[in-house]
Amino acid sequence: MTLGEARPAPVREKPVVGRGTQVFAHLGLILFSLLATLPTGLIIMNSFKDRISIFARPFALPTPTTFTLEGYQTVATSANFALFFLNSLLVTLGSLALILLCSSMAAFALSEYRFRLNTLTGLYLSLGIMVPIRLGTVGILNLMVDLHLVNTLWALILVYTAQGIPLAVFVLTSFMRGVPRDLKEAARIDGAGEYRIYGLILPLIRPALGAVTAISMIPIWNDLWFPLILAPGEKTKTVVLGASAFLGQFVNDYNAVLAALTLAIVPVVVLYVIFSRQLVSGITGGALK
């Protein structure tokens, strides 16, 4: 089955089950949606309340009398969250740019040319989909020490690029195979070189690039392991590592802890809502080939 066929039809289909089952299905979905969102909602809501009402009435909405930004002030004065955000942003964007560039080039070669090592290269690259990069941590740390990259953002960017390449190559190769041959042949007849043709193909697989971006982004932004090991310095901390250190330190200051949690939750949720469609197509398209 090609990916084109797999797209859902644009018209809304009728539900596949009868009325009674529909009601039960809605009830079940509402219940689980509440279960999935309420804990996060509780944290965000209470971050705007004063300490007494956080404890006394955890489920009450903030009112004008209980509203306070005290926690946010503590966070602002005692942690370098702005710097941590910038670090996370640089690491995530840097890795994504490298993943997209390297993987789309490799996927283009694998899908376009027949050469002796084609299948073998594809298999070699897809090993990394199943074998976790974390198992190479000892080797990675030694490598980064040798390269003098410990406590630099480059160490993280390189690791996340290596981690992201296998799945990205896999997804992009299957998409590139779907691009019509005629197009590339026509370009060749017009005298376009191979690099130019690669440039022409990229805009055609934009949805796939979006999907790869969305699935690669989340594990990079959220990772704790490699920042902890490769870049724990105050200048190179990512948001997740910074938040984890801050939470440990302010464990009893509920206002500050809830505010820090909220600051770490909200940007990701906003990004997720924006990229939600690409994310879904990325996960589902990549996993089923």
Place this chain on the structure above:
Amino acid sequence: MLQPPRRARRPFPWHIVVFLAPAVLIYTAVMIYPILASLWLSLQTQVEGGAERFAGLANYRRLLGSELYAQPLWNAVRNNLVFFAIHMLVQNPVGLLLAVLLSFRLRGAALYRTLLFTPTVLSVVIIGFAWKLILNPAWGVQRGLLEPLGLQALDQPWLGLPGSALPTLSLISVWQNIGIPMLLFLAALVRIPDELYEAARLDGAGGWRIFRSIQLPLILPTVGIVSVLTFVGNFNAFDLIYSVQGALAGPNFASDILGTLFYRTFFGYQLQSGDEYMGAAVAGVMLGIILTGLLLYLAAVQRRLTEVEL
């Protein structure tokens, strides 16, 4: 100038090398080489004076045989199996149920899907800390929820008791990750052709019958993929336990899994100093477990495929 009669050998296709080189080089240098280097290191030892010496399987023998290492290792393996079992028994069936409900094409399905996947996009550090607060007896959230339901008996420090810490952490992880099996199952379900549903409707089949007779048999390959992903993810887990219970995976190592053991062995903790050779050996054991699981799965799939061909 004479035309050559036939074009001789084609020029070497340098562009293929240029296209492949960046991905292959970064992947090899930062992933494959370190994993191999780490395995190689697990076969080394340091002799007095700091020089390295090849030690064969001595580190593995120490890991499996000496009291200092073997007891924590087996404890971590056991805990990891429980962690995995809870994911297989709760996360994947419930994920499947949610996917089936979403596949009924109800109004608002996209909204439900977005909401149900939200916990998955949040950092484990955040999730862990949020649940630590919610389950903290000092903050009355747990009590406030359980008392109105008459379930005061369930108001316990779940993360602090040795018997319940690991199941509680597993359920938090299930809560966070349930969106992944849900989406994978859903992707398989939306590919089921409409005619099958039409036929079922004409026969008057209800939701359960449609699931049993149409949906489940058609998504069995996805069940296999989801199980493998769960296995690899669980035997490589670290972040949640570390952020909730710290590197010591308390209480009293009740929630220690291979990831936290690896971290402690490599970096050390409290009085014990880190040992990169033994750390590499723990990573070697983890790699062995994960590869064994993958091979068993591939063998099973291979057999199924040949059976289908027959």
